[in-house]
Amino acid sequence: MRVASLLSSASIALTLELQAPLGPALSAPFLESDAPSYRGELVSLHKSLVEISSVTYTENAVGSFLVDYLTARNFVSELEFLPPTNASSSSDGDGGDGKPRFNVLAWPGPTRHPSPKVLITSHIDTVPPHIPYSRSDDEPNSETIIAGRGSVDAKASVAAQIIAVFELLRAESITAEDVMLLFVVGEERTGDGMRYFSDTLSSLDPPPNLKAAIFGEPTEGKLACGHKGFVGCTITAHGKAGHSGYPWLGKSATEILMRGLVKVLDTDLGSSDLFGNTTINVGLLEGGVALNVIPETAVARIAARVAIGPELDGGKVVADRVEEVLKSVDDEAFELSCNNGYGVVECACDVPDFETITVNYGTDVANFEGNHTRYLYGPGSILVAHGADEAIKLKDLEAGVEDFKKIILHALGEEAGEL
Ligand SMILES: *[C@@H]1O[C@H](CO)[C@@H](O)[C@H](O)[C@H]1NC(C)=O
Numbered sequence: 001m002r003v004a005s006l007l008s009s010a011s012i013a014l015t016l017e018l019q020a021p022l023g024p025a026l027s028a029p030f031l032e033s034d035a036p037s038y039r040g041e042l043v044s045l046h047k048s049l050v051e052i053s054s055v056t057y058t059e060n061a062v063g064s065f066l067v068d069y070l071t072a073r074n075f076v077s078e079l080e081f082l083p084p085t086n087a088s089s090s091s092d093g094d095g096g097d098g099k100p101r102f103n104v105l106a107w108p109g110p111t112r113h114p115s116p117k118v119l120i121t122s123h124i125d126t127v128p129p130h131i132p133y134s135r136s137d138d139e140p141n142s143e144t145i146i147a148g149r150g151s152v153d154a155k156a157s158v159a160a161q162i163i164a165v166f167e168l169l170r171a172e173s174i175t176a177e178d179v180m181l182l183f184v185v186g187e188e189r190t191g192d193g194m195r196y197f198s199d200t201l202s203s204l205d206p207p208p209n210l211k212a213a214i215f216g217e218p219t220e221g222k223l224a225c226g227h228k229g230f231v232g233c234t235i236t237a238h239g240k241a242g243h244s245g246y247p248w249l250g251k252s253a254t255e256i257l258m259r260g261l262v263k264v265l266d267t268d269l270g271s272s273d274l275f276g277n278t279t280i281n282v283g284l285l286e287g288g289v290a291l292n293v294i295p296e297t298a299v300a301r302i303a304a305r306v307a308i309g310p311e312l313d314g315g316k317v318v319a320d321r322v323e324e325v326l327k328s329v330d331d332e333a334f335e336l337s338c339n340n341g342y343g344v345v346e347c348a349c350d351v352p353d354f355e356t357i358t359v360n361y362g363t364d365v366a367n368f369e370g371n372h373t374r375y376l377y378g379p380g381s382i383l384v385a386h387g388a389d390e391a392i393k394l395k396d397l398e399a400g401v402e403d404f405k406k407i408i409l410h411a412l413g414e415e416a417g418e419l
């Protein structure tokens, strides 16, 4: 999940709710007769993934772990190396660890099947900082809470997807040629891992002809009908400096910018039944040089969560509306510079027995081009995902395994009821 908009009050409420079972009543280990047979395997895989730090641009170690893990379990793996990125020169000043970055592709073995029908994918990078793994009980039970960076976003999905595929293969509900796994780098920043996979898919020999792709991101265990689009803009207001005692001799850039921004915030920039309103976050404001000088320049950086389509141009539609609104306030003072952006990204949410949801964060769904059916689902809550209290209940992680099984079977055209 990229660029989360965290609601602090909701986040606190959820944290309390998650922490409640840590009290003495439930801290003693107890045996559960209904524990799934894969509990130990799931907890151990999830633990290994969360323990390995994999902040974006430093995903090499977790990728290597996954390759070894899957290869040891009769999967065929391929490391898809990305061209070197100069992370240290990026505008945000991240440093990589200098090690090559790669996506992990894997197929149930012993040989690679040429035409899988369903892609099962998530990302292995996390937001910073790395937070160590911790667990509320030594002996895991369904109320156990597992914390650490990536425990939700998205290593809960990675672990649950892998165990779901193991389970379906063991039960012979799917065959080795039905599915392939893809775990990408870079989702939390630019989506460069998924973009690279998408761009180079046709050079795989032979190129798979995928019918569906299942994306793992925290959706609270609900099936997402889609997510909002995004566009980011820098607004610069130009004025004329002067003595603050004689405002009519200058032109205040901060004042114009404030009037412009308020009007942008008060304007309906596009809404839809499924996704609600386009919302604006004024994330950064800068302007002027001193309290007694009429400001010559003022800058705002805004993020729009786009509630309208089409997927390709919805972001541009909103950026154009912002430009019109600013022009109506002052037709020469503003300069607007926006990234490409995108509109709402819709996903299939017709799998029986699932609650549905729409979410307000970005994902890799749109970075994988093609005509496949798209599903977006994952265990864990978006509200803790990028926070210091990132954590998941084991029973939600286990529900994730069961739900991924259903979605995979549905995507393959099976009756989910066959399980
Ligand atoms: C990477 O960026 C840094 C900082 O801008 C620059 O000094 C360095 O030459 C760049 N390296 C490459 C390989 O482009």
Ligand SMILES: *[C@@H]1O[C@H](CO)[C@@H](O)[C@H](O)[C@H]1NC(C)=O
Residues within 6 Å of the ligand: 268, 271, 276, 277
């Ligand atoms: C969307 O904006 C309209 C005003 O333009 C407001 O009446 C409505 O409550 C907003 N909807 C949501 C879900 O915030």
Ligand SMILES: *[C@@H]1O[C@H](CO)[C@@H](O)[C@H](O)[C@H]1NC(C)=O
Residues within 6 Å of the ligand: 369, 370, 371
């Ligand atoms: C998707 O389908 C359209 C129309 O059939 C086709 O033109 C296009 O090439 C397809 N795209 C991909 C990536 O297969």
